[in-house]
Amino acid sequence: MTTSNPPMRAHSVVAQQLTSSIAQRWVKAGDQSDCAEGLGIDGRIALVHDLCDLGMKSWALLAQCVVSGPGAWFGTCGCEGACAPLPSEPINVKEETYPRQIEAAGPFVRVGMPNVVVPASSIAFAPSLLPPGTTQFQVLLTNYNFLGANYTGKVKLSTQAVPNIAPVEMVVTVGL
Numbered sequence: 001m002t003t004s005n006p007p008m009r010a011h012s013v014v015a016q017q018l019t020s021s022i023a024q025r026w027v028k029a030g031d032q033s034d035c036a037e038g039l040g041i042d043g044r045i046a047l048v049h050d051l052c053d054l055g056m057k058s059w060a061l062l063a064q065c066v067v068s069g070p071g072a073w074f075g076t077c078g079c080e081g082a083c084a085p086l087p088s089e090p091i092n093v094k095e096e097t098y099p100r101q102i103e104a105a106g107p108f109v110r111v112g113m114p115n116v117v118v119p120a121s122s123i124a125f126a127p128s129l130l131p132p133g134t135t136q137f138q139v140l141l142t143n144y145n146f147l148g149a150n151y152t153g154k155v156k157l158s159t160q161a162v163p164n165i166a167p168v169e170m171v172v173t174v175g176l
Helices: 006-034 040-074
Strands: 100-104 108-110 113-118 123-126 136-141 150-158 168-175
Antiparallel strands (some): 100 150, 108 113, 108 150
């Protein structure tokens, strides 16, 4: 019995998602150009920007596959850490004497493109739990489809260790 290879599956899933996204953009543009109002110059510019964005993501994925080498495809090099997206710059928070849990308080929205939304399920944090006295954390992206852009979103810091402490929400802008 053979098992599927997670690195190979991850790369092929991302490639399929990029191909699907490109097809969706073309179908949407075709539908808009067939309607009475037409696609218009703004629609054409938006289409070209979307396709360029997807093209850059495709090249980044291809470069990642080439750099990781054949060992990544066969699961022999243990490069999961090297293949993962880089975390954001450190985000500073007020020092507290109790541990705090970090979570996304909603989706993150791409700066300049409000229709591109990263769901909260695609956001992670390092560390996921801030120990007492810790003043920094980083935002991590768990979905390659949103790689290579700046996003704004809300982060919630909460604790259950100390009663009557209200969660703190803060807006952050990060490059992922």
